[in-house]
Amino acid sequence: MNKKLEVLPDITALVGRSLDLILSKLPTAIEQRGRFTIALAGGSTPKPLYEAIAKQKLPWDKIHVFWGDERYVPPDHPDSNELMARQAWLNQVNIPAANIHSVPTLDGYPAVSAAKYEQHLQEFFHSSPQEFPSLDVILLGMGDDAHTASLFPHTPALKVQDRLVTVGNKDGNPRITFTYPFINAADSVIFLVAGANKKPALAEVFAPVADDFTYPSRLIKPQGELWWLLDSAAGSQLPT
Numbered sequence: 473m474n475k476k477l478e479v480l481p482d483i484t485a486l487v488g489r490s491l492d493l494i495l496s497k498l499p500t501a502i503e504q505r506g507r508f509t510i511a512l513a514g515g516s517t518p519k520p521l522y523e524a525i526a527k528q529k530l531p532w533d534k535i536h537v538f539w540g541d542e543r544y545v546p547p548d549h550p551d552s553n554e555l556m557a558r559q560a561w562l563n564q565v566n567i568p569a570a571n572i573h574s575v576p577t578l579d580g581y582p583a584v585s586a587a588k589y590e591q592h593l594q595e596f597f598h599s600s601p602q603e604f605p606s607l608d609v610i611l612l613g614m615g616d617d618a619h620t621a622s623l624f625p626h627t628p629a630l631k632v633q634d635r636l637v638t639v640g641n642k643d644g645n646p647r648i649t650f651t652y653p654f655i656n657a658a659d660s661v662i663f664l665v666a667g668a669n670k671k672p673a674l675a676e677v678f679a680p681v682a683d684d685f686t687y688p689s690r691l692i693k694p695q696g697e698l699w700w701l702l703d704s705a706a707g708s709q710l711p712t
């Protein structure tokens with residue numbers, strides 16, 4: 473793992489840096505594999521990044537978009553991570569519908585939806601059931617409880633190591649989430665974290681010793697690059 477921490481002055485600088493990083497990874501992925509695969513985060517922090525990506529001139533037909541986690545609500549629900557990304561980015565550009573890989577949320581059974589998304593990912597990557605394919609980039613946020621994707625502290629999803637996708641649990645509400653071993657198979661994982669309320673959790677996530685099941689973001693140790701991009705409100709106390 474190649475871990476890098478950058479503390480940017482503010483959210484505008486954080487968005488600019490994350491945009492540059494993502495754009496820098498596109499040409500090689502497209503040259504080598506004919507496509508660029510990215511999984512999106514939900515929450516509030518990445519929205520201005522998605523708006524910035526929408527303003528770029530990119531080979532949209534070669535870009536495939538997934539979600540690292542999704543709330544178990546219909547895609548037009550105000551809480552939907554997909555709705556936010558569509559409004560901020562995907563509806564503004566000429567990306568083929570087939571390149572938008574939505575998380576199923578209408579099956580009535582979260583475990584069924586998680587299994588369907590897993591199967592979709594395996595078919596897309598031509599991977600076998602025990603294999604963890606690599607996305608080019610996985611974007612992650614972090615909550616003030618140190619959760620990432622929908623891997624919440626002390627929940628069963630944190631123990632799942634033999635699947636790509638599982639069911640997360642946010643205060644009793646199901647969510648669909650990538651598992652941490654699947655996230656760790658990515659070529660690049662980019663955390664975007666902003667706001668002073670994230671400081672205590674970040675201190676534990678960066679501590680030499682702490683409990684991974686209390687601070688789930690500690691489980692993210694990708695085989696490729698790990699980028700922590702923080703604004704100064706979140707990261708000013710961390711050594712860079």
Ligand SMILES: O=C1O[C@H](COP(=O)(O)O)[C@@H](O)[C@H](O)[C@H]1O
Nearest residue numbers: 513514515516517613614615621
């Ligand atoms: O619940 C969620 O929150 C985290 C962090 O969100 P933020 O609003 O603090 O940026 C996010 O990464 C995750 O995808 C989302 O479902």
